[in-house]
Amino acid sequence: MAKTIQAIRGMNDCLPTQSPLWQKLENTVKHVISAYGYNEVRMPIVEETNLFSRAVGEETDVVSKEMYTFEDRNGDSLTLRPEGTAGCVRACIQNSLINRDEQRLWYMGPMFRHERPQKGRYRQFHQCGVEVFGLNGPDVDAELIMMTARLWRELGIDKHVRLELNSIGSLEDRANYRIALVAFLEQHVDVLDDDCKRRMHTNPLRVLDTKNPDIQAVLGDAPRLSDYLGDESKQHFAGLCELLDAAGIEYTVNERLVRGLDYYNRTVFEWITESLGAQGTVCGGGRYDGLVEQLGGKATPAVGFAMGLERLVLMLETLELTDVRRSVDVYMVTAGEGTMMAGLKLAEQLREQVPGLRVMNHFGGGNFKKQFKRADKVGAAVALVLGENEVADGTVVLKDLIGGTQETYSQADVTAKLAELV
Ligand code: HAM
16 A cells, blocks of 8 residues: 655644634634724735744744745745734735725734644644734724633633733833843853853843743842833833723733744733643734834834634633534435435525525435434434425425424425524
8 A cells, every 4th residue: 555645743634523613713703803893814825034034033933943944946035924923014015005094904824833843832823813003002902902802702711811911112121121131141141041041142031931940030030121111111001001901801910921023012912821731822912013114114003913723722622612503404315216306406495595504415325224324423403305205295304313303394394494403
């Protein structure tokens, strides 16, 4: 036998048994975002490598270690997108979407990072992201957080996620803080691990993110970013906190929250769950007021977030919130001369008369027993049975596959009964 080929490590199929839950999640997400008047944008999966190194930052883990970068046949360096914000900003600049107008956008799709795969962390994963351009007040930041809170409620996971919030100030605030932080880290260099030693010079704020408990203990005495925030950043953050308080959204301010991508300023936030183990961040985002200009556009304030869909699916599974709509309502069972044609015709008629009804035809022959077994296997609620007699007198037998009862209807009357299944 020929050798079988496996999928790439960390890149998963979404199988027919899993896709109904994915569809339910995606539909709920789209429904909630649309309730705020946001519009979908779709970007290419491949972009010029430069876009990500300029936007996300050369020194970040994403750019320095995790990108899928290759040369195409023209010799250009291209990269499979590791995230959506950079491409979204590029699309807005290129298509003049934000010269005069504000934009409220969302996207959904696969992202690629060469990380070590584990539960909740994959090399191809899916994000839904939301990006708003042209608005600088804390009111938009608050709306985005309220939008995510609404989504958690709709999904039924709101009791299992918590919000962490921080302000990382302006570029200038951070430059001042950076000097103080590096001076502190230099005094404690003997406790730092290799990763932190490297970051101390390349991206010192990321040292605050360390999971190493010994280093965390030392960081308790580190200078605090909040002491370096300018008045405008402070006011912006206070404004956001006030709006969230008024909206009844609980949060904790985590002064160590800095996020792993370089483009952020002011507000940063993450929604975290304890139900998934190590990969507990289901959603992260913040302001990135400098990025549009940095990528060659007109200076435009911006804010957004992205959530990891695999992690949300895992949460729904862990919390057993996996009820989904049946994929088949009616299984069409036929036996006898001319019944297959009549069955196909009746199924078409039902799809027209009962919008949303899911009707599956039986193919491949076999006796009633075999056909009913198949109907059970696909999870149909009812079977419609057409024999030669039913075809002759325009009736159909409806067998309730859950209750076990059966009744004969005229083909015209059965639609009312089937409408109850949708
Ligand atoms: P991020 O924090 O890098 O932010 O990713 C957002 C979310 O994507 C994470 O919270 C996590 O749920 C999910 N995620 C990230 N990496 C993986 C992975 N390897 N496997 C599974 N899930 C993953 C961004 O990407 C920013 N673009 C978000 C943003 C939009 N900020 C402003 N606008």
